[in-house]
Amino acid sequence: MSTQCIKEQSNTQPISIFDPQEEKKIELQKFKKSKVCAECKSWIIRQKSVGCGICEDVYHLSCMRPKLTRKPKKWTCTRCLELKNTFPDTNELEIDTLCGRCQKHVQCDDEEFCSKCSKVFHSKCYGPKKVAPICIFCEQQKPPKIKQNKNLVQFLPLKISLKNQNSFILPCCIYDDTLRERCFNSIQYALYCQNISFNDDLVYDSVQKQENNVALEKLEPLTGKDLEAFKKYKQVTKHGYYAPVIVEYNTDQGFYVKAVQPIANNTLICEYAGEVFRFADQVYSTSDSMMSLLETSFAATSLVIIPQKYGNLAKYLSGINNTKKNSKKQQQNVKSQRFNVEGESRVILYACRDIRTGEVLYYDYNEGGFNYNTRFFV
Numbered sequence: 001m002s003t004q005c006i007k008e009q010s011n012t013q014p015i016s017i018f019d020p021q022e023e024k025k026i027e028l029q030k031f032k033k034s035k036v037c038a039e040c041k042s043w044i045i046r047q048k049s050v051g052c053g054i055c056e057d058v059y060h061l062s063c064m065r066p067k068l069t070r071k072p073k074k075w076t077c078t079r080c081l082e083l084k085n086t087f088p089d090t091n092e093l094e095i096d097t098l099c100g101r102c103q104k105h106v107q108c109d110d111e112e113f114c115s116k117c118s119k120v121f122h123s124k125c126y127g128p129k130k131v132a133p134i135c136i137f138c139e140q141q142k143p144p145k146i147k148q149n150k151n152l153v154q155f156l157p158l159k160i161s162l163k164n165q166n167s168f169i170l171p172c173c174i175y176d177d178t179l180r181e182r183c184f185n186s187i188q189y190a191l192y193c194q195n196i197s198f199n200d201d202l203v204y205d206s207v208q209k210q211e212n213n214v215a216l217e218k219l220e221p222l223t224g225k226d227l228e229a230f231k232k233y234k235q236v237t238k239h240g241y242y243a244p245v246i247v248e249y250n251t252d253q254g255f256y257v258k259a260v261q262p263i264a265n266n267t268l269i270c271e272y273a274g275e276v277f278r279f280a281d282q283v284y285s286t287s288d289s290m291m292s293l294l295e296t297s298f299a300a301t302s303l304v305i306i307p308q309k310y311g312n313l314a315k316y317l318s319g320i321n322n323t324k325k326n327s328k329k330q331q332q333n334v335k336s337q338r339f340n341v342e343g344e345s346r347v348i349l350y351a352c353r354d355i356r357t358g359e360v361l362y363y364d365y366n367e368g369g370f371n372y373n374t375r376f377f378v
């Protein structure tokens with residue numbers, strides 16, 4: 001998803017977040033004066049920052065670890081420093097074209113990029129597993145595992161009646177321990193490849209939690225059995241128990257999510273998790289995972305979720321191809337909807353029809369009318 005694909009919940013009227021004239025002025029000012037921080041990916045406007053003398057990436061001083069209080073005169077970022085130390089005799093401009101394994105030059109038509117460390121490799125040096133988007137070095141480090149509390153399985157039903165189910169239901173448990181572990185580890189693996197830590201909740205770092213105030217927008221409240229089901233599900237997902245799905249990878253669409261057991265209509269899949277930002281600070285974000293959280297008609301008070309450092313399964317669901325005839329009818333099996341959950345807007349992903357084993361999970365990136373380009377989607 002991107003800025004253009006911010007979704008609206010289907011039961012509300014699309015709301016324009018912009019005052020186009022005002023927004024255009026702000027955009028122009030930002031464009032002339034600012035750059036994006038390579039660490040937190042938000043705009044550097046008045047905050048103190050420093051640029052790397054080699055790659056020219058710019059960082060907020062406050063985003064550095066340890067934090068810097070004064071701007072250094074000459075500074076090189078950690079990545080360039082590492083590369084310089086590894087290849088001291090190499091011209092700075094050439095560093096990026098050296099293979100991360102054999103240290104010889106890589107030609108454009110023979111290159112593979114690791115999606116974790118971003119290093120370039122000859123395809124023969126990259127590693128045997130072509131489907132994995134990470135290099136052999138990153139592959140050797142195992143992603144962290146979450147300890148599962150088996151007693152919590154009791155929350156998830158073994159079987160569910162598919163008839164006349166109108167409210168949210170909990171997914172059926174994967175009772176095969178090995179498969180359940182494989183499924184959860186597949187989420188962990190995808191997150192690990194993208195340097196994202198598993199977190200199933202909204203993370204309020206750059207905005208206050210109080211800013212997610214549903215009084216600023218009329219949102220359907222989650223009540224009764226739906227609220228109960230959602231709360232129970234949140235409890236078990238904390239321990240790695242998700243709907244029966246696995247995250248896989250292919251070269252057409254990167255990571256995607258597939259059902260490993262049938263999933264009934266209205267089953268909770270997961271909450272859309274990640275860091276919460278003001279939309280005004282993310283107008284130029286290039287994230288393909290931005291999700292609308294609160295729409296107040298003003299960019300400064302509207303909120304979005306971007307799983308940059310923290311995230312969960314939600315960010316791996318595929319989008320339907322809106323340009324294909326009938327694609328919505330055939331492909332879409334998941335819906336994303338924003339709800340008022342006890343005064344806070346939250347985005348819930350749930351099955352909008354029965355899903356068969358082996359089906360890929362798809363939802364509509366253009367549901368809110370934003371023009372996310374799905375022309376090349378499979």
Ligand SMILES: C[S@@+](CC[C@H](N)C(=O)[O-])C[C@H]1O[C@@H](n2cnc3c(N)ncnc32)[C@H](O)[C@@H]1O
Pocket residue numbers: 001252253254255256288289315316317318319320321376377378
């Ligand atoms: C939110 S991400 C989904 C996870 C992503 N596939 C990944 O590997 O991180 C959205 C991006 O996934 C890819 N994508 C999602 N749905 C797709 C589809 N149906 N066909 C091809 N690519 C798709 C596009 O590159 C899109 O910009």
